[in-house]
Amino acid sequence: MSGPGHGVPSAAEVNAAHAAKKHFVGMPAPLGYVAGVGRGATGFTTRSDIGPAREASDVSDDRHAPPPKKPRKHDDDEEVDLNESNYDEFAGYGGSLVGKARNRKQRLGNAREKYTPMTDAMLAKSMGGQSVSAIDPKSGLASALPGTASGMLTPSGDLDLRKIGQARNTLMDLKLKQSSDSVSGQTVVDPKGYLTDLQSMIPTYGGDINDVKKARLLLKSIRETNPNHPPAWIASARLEEVTGKIQAARNLIMKGTEVCPKSEDVWLEAARLQTPEIAKACVAQAVAEIPMAVRLWMKAADLEQEDKSKKKVFRKALERIPNSVKLWKAAVELENPEDARILLARAVECCPASTELWMALARLETYENARKVLNTAREHNPTDRTIWISAAKLEEANGNDKMVQKIVDRAIAALSASGVEINKEFWMKDAMDSEKGGSIMTCQAIIKAVIGVGVDEEDRKETWLEDAESCINQQANECARAIFAHALSVFPKKKSIWLRAAYFEKSHGTRESLESLLQQAVQHCPQAEVLWLMGAKSKWLANDVPAARSILSLAFQANPNSEEIWLAAVKLESENNEYDRARKLLTRARDSKKGAPTARVYMKSAKLEWELDALKTALKLVEEGLEKYDDFDKLWMMKAQILQALKKIEAARDTFGVAVKRCPQSVPLWRLAARLELDQNNTTKARSIIEKARLRNSRNPELWLEAVRIEREKGTKEQALALMARALQECPTSGILWAEAIFMENKPQRKSKSVEALKKCEHDPNVLLAVARLFWSERKVEKCRDWMTRTVKLEPDLGDSWVNYYKFELLHGTLDQQEDIKKRCIASEPKHGELWCKYSKDIRYWKESIEFFLLMAAKDLKPPQ
Template structure:
């Protein structure tokens, strides 16, 4: 206390003296302090803290505000102790004393009725013409009261008014404001903010790149309405950009509903009818929802826009096959062979007949296909396997040999031929086939693995171990072995 006597105007000394005391003694010290430094906010707050009853705390703050009516901190502390109605009355006085405090104006607006809140915010803008938060609060107020048409106008006026008052329109800050608006449930305000700020400070040639980054950033923060609004704006500027439609579609697929995805894709194909992937996404969405007729309808429209599209033909075939509509699938494949006779279309045609156990029809289709596409290895593989299934090992052997003349680097063909020799009990020939294959494709670990398996299946574990120990399997090839151990011979797709 000696220090306080020597320097009674030091708030730090009084606060320290009060800290060292407790109970009534501390209150007595602070009571002296407020007499000596009545304009110290910290001393008054400490005085209120030392009171145990809310009524006494209120009394301290009221007295404090008589001495320091322009202290925002004191007004906030006093308001926190009041019920809503008394807080509203207190805040009405607070904004008169501290007209440049955004927080006090906004707190008052929150406690007022709709009409009075509008008046409060208008007064706030008059007193603080450079703060965006007052504008966004006004927009949220209109949205909360169903006046959605006012939201866009308020945000547009905010940008022009703030700019006129010399405020820098910081794009990043406004995007944060939009994200906060969405998180608080003010979706219309969030959309209006995004639309108002999206082109701000961005060169025209950078629009697409910047907007896609913006959308991704918003999505990563969980601001899906912000991201959706960015995509919508980007598509209004670049309606024929397939890449933007795709990004928007993947966004809806991940974060939206099936309905929102399908609505977007419907618009997308109207603008980009040549984009196969957009049609296929729409058809798949309908199919996955169990609406097969709608999926057919989409693919039918897709055919009209892309009559020679292999992907669309095959998607239509898959739709029918998966739904056991095999005759429909056959008819589609027949049309596809006439319209878009690609290797995959021919292969899928044969594969369907093979799956339906019409082996002769499958072989006829494969022979027809191989006349046109002799270098498509999967056709040779299928033909040989069907012939093996029929028990005609000699014909299968001829097929694999013919195929390897045309497709010397087709590893699965080499494996099929080796396994055929193995089935015939020709172990030496099987080894020879694999040796030739390794000479042709020296860096294919699957061939080395098959060589090991051949010896293991023959019970020749010593030879298998010798092959495993070869330098060529260390270390690059061994890294592939775990993945290859259970790998199928090949997958037709």
């Protein structure tokens, strides 16, 4: 027991003793003090400590301020966490037995020895073939690399990447040498193929592996639920094949052959997945299980390398399946003609319904035997039209032309009697195939037999012309010729059919075929002037001028008052230098009793004299013509131009003044009148004339274009642009205006302008030509050529297109391309186009050819800028 008497101190004494030893006892805790924090405890704060909630703008409470930061220690003093959670009974604080033995400077030194790897961008450049020899020191990489220590920095401070590459190669060589065999000295690593080996280890499937797992589980469930379902085994095998597990695929499919031994598809899949030798054994087992499977026998033959082995397989197959046409055809293809004939003789016995086998046998037999074969084939296949067509081809090939039409007609009758529908489209296709095979008479006989099938009587003409056009588009010219022949036999008096047939012969036939057709045409349609003229022109182009005169003479007899025939005769004589003959013909034509005194006859009369430089005579003839035909604008134009040639400017001006009053709707008259004033530097007068013309002829694009060009020539670009804007508002679908507007824009805006032009007038040749010239100005050769081709196809009569195309090929094409454009232009005989008519209408070149105009215009044409 303790008590006062036993020397035990009282409570007051203890407190006094504590007070003497600890000066803080009984004093309030300092701010921020947390009891037990030095022994691992964590502080916490309650609502009673901080009081009620305060606004963010309230004055802070200094009682709960954070503890002050400790002063920074010297670098040699390392700060150690003395928390009990960091204490280890063996290693002490911080996990180190030596405590503060490591110096901070040493650790910092070791940290500075770390290397920074190269960036992905630099690696990508090196892989892409770009040469990067140094790193920009400002990029921050140079400071992180050990430049001075490794000796790889250039004197300027940049990193030499070539030395890095050399060091890398040296290191790789060293590693390869280290991996060599110590006994034989040979390397166990292929230095050239190790990347290939790594590539082969990469799986080929690039999809989500989770999808593969789901598919694998699903297919497994299907196989377990319905093991006799072949598609499940095939799909499972293909899944493994796609993911690169070929052996697993083989194992699965072989298991499928065990479960589904009667499935042809499973066996074929198994043969596909196996190696060739194993595939042979697999197919052998398959045909044992399914001996009637044709595809398995075909696969077995495909797996054989030698024809002898293939033949053996096919013969075994035919023993099992003698009625398989596919097997017979494959077997015949491996034989020589004699053995094939014997084999086919047996084949048609086993497969009498196969038309192909009968046809093949007939081709290998002699003429007499082939006829017997086809007759037998027709007995076995009474509803097959191809046997009849083959019989017709056989007769044609052996010169028995009379039988061809009879066989085709008999075929139509026999098939109709057997209840077979005569399908016109099928027979037309057979006719085209016969033409391609060289059986022209068979083709024509088929056309004649079926062209009227299913066509109403009132629709025959239009339908047959459409059929002929369809054949022409498919390059079946003989079929088209046969259609025209049949149509003309039914409608011999139809001028339109004769014309279509004549144009067809002109484009796709020979001169002889054209002239023969025209001779028949004028006999049936003697009043068709154009047919006479085509015949005369054909003879003239063949340099047979007497024959051309003879045709025109016959044409005069049939059409005594025909203006076209008179003028054609005049042209024939004048272009063959028979000027006296031409003058006499024109004199007779102007005679009201014997000829055709029309306005064009007077114009041609005056033009001939003008061409022969007899200007006064020409002027007299023009005035005579104007007395009778004062509303014919071309006579007024000729008079004014002849006066200009005679240097009578005032008289020409007066002529234009009268002319525009008599012919106010003639746009060329207004334009020529304005051009006369421009040539005399009377710009204001020219503007006035065009303004009057626009008032008389509203919405006329040619007059608007003339007004725009007047301003452009005088240098008032702003006024020209304003006029063009008004013109496009009034004539929004005018190709000539849009074509001009494109090149009035500055180069950056031309493309957008061309797009707008194509939207407004997509099929206008002037716009297409402008777009082609735009590509030409941008040096886009192939695009320009494509658009030029499109332009001349759309409108071959536009001479400007041919001139631009030829000039383009002169600069960018080959000699063959240039000659091709020239020939196509001559064949098209263009007559229109502003640039083209500048030369073709020039009186000085009245005797020149189309080739001359093409070369002359192309020489003066400047490439677009």
